[in-house]
Amino acid sequence: MRKNIAYVFVLLLTVACSSKGNREHVTATPEQDDPKIITAGGTITEIVHALGHGDAIVATDRTSTYPSQMQTLPSIGYRNQIQAEGILSLNPDWILVEEHYLNQDVVTQLQNSGKQVTVLPKPQSEEAAAALIKEIGGMLEEKERAEGLIEQLTQDLETLRGLKAENDTQPKVAFIMSRGPEMVFLAGKNTFASAMIALSGGQPVEVDFEGMKPLTPEALPALNPDYILMFESGFQASGGKEGLRAIQGITETNAWKKDQFVVMDGHYVSSFGPRLGQAAIELFEKTHP
Incomplete structure (x- = not known):
């Protein structure tokens, strides 16, 4: 071969x-x-x-x-x-x-x-x-x-569809990428984050831009996400939840008040590769307890 x-x-x-x-x-x-x-x-x-x-x-x-x-x-x-x-x-x-x-x-x-x-x-x-x-x-x-990989992916996505049929709530989810308090970005339309959130039964927060954009102080309170999705690396670099307190407006969100942060491996949740279905199932379960 x-x-x-x-x-x-x-x-x-x-x-x-x-x-x-x-x-x-x-x-x-x-x-x-x-x-x-x-x-x-x-x-x-x-x-x-x-x-x-x-x-x-x-x-x-x-x-x-x-x-x-x-x-x-x-x-x-x-x-x-x-x-x-x-x-x-x-x-x-x-x-x-x-x-x-x-x-x-x-x-x-x-x-x-x-x-x-x-x-x-x-x-x-x-x-x-x-x-x-x-x-x-x-x-x-x-x-x-x-x-074989495609068949497994198809089976995983079929499992996901079954889960969404049992629980069709659509919590609002915001993806933020943090590289410290002064370097925080919010995911907009046509990003891996909006696609993954929607695939996993969530509702991406409604914004009027595409790609990633620096987070403004008033953005998070206005969007008020139920969940905030982050990469593990960014969450840890920010000093965990308490470190994220430095992001203006974050403490006013439902996600903060209910401690609803979803932290996942960056490649796992963003790659859209053979493990896409598994990652989407995990994100569904974390946002649909």
Whole structure:
């Protein structure tokens, strides 16, 4: 199987090289049983590992926290810190990149290097999650394993639908990202947070912006969420609930008064990968006691 993957990789690489007239020819042979892969994006990393190819990953980025052994590999950094030179110095055969994760000039440098570069979308829905698993499974010639992951995801989401049918309340949930009292952001529309909250039977707080926006002092009292969702890392960095007291307006919310903070691993709740259904079930249970 690994030789087949290597052979497919060689064909892809040959096509990529021949499509660029100014690109030097890169030699590769089917004897390369284990193409060295670098991943940039935690969801991609998790899927590659779940498909049985974690041992082919030679380096990855800081968002690739699952499984935990991925963090023992050399790190290429985080988002804007990542440079093409650092990736290329590790001499990978294949670079899998999450769309919009790296600066475009870095992606262009990688593409012009003669290495095989594949840019993949970041899913924010159950359909997109299944599609990405299927796409990476096809690239790695792991169709059956990919189908198994999708089947498990489908079963998890079916379980979630059953739970929501039994309890159809929709508590208001706000996601805030805290990097200290002076750096607090609120999630708006078209974010992983709004998608995950809705999938998990909650109601994202109503805002008039997209993406993440700095939290204003009057925002939380006006929105008055029933629950506040946070990453574990941000909650701990803020000093726990008492540390969050420094955020203006937070003590006026129902979430604060009822001690309804939901703290989850950042990659787990935001990745929309193979464990999407499990994460959504956990969030449902925490917001629908």
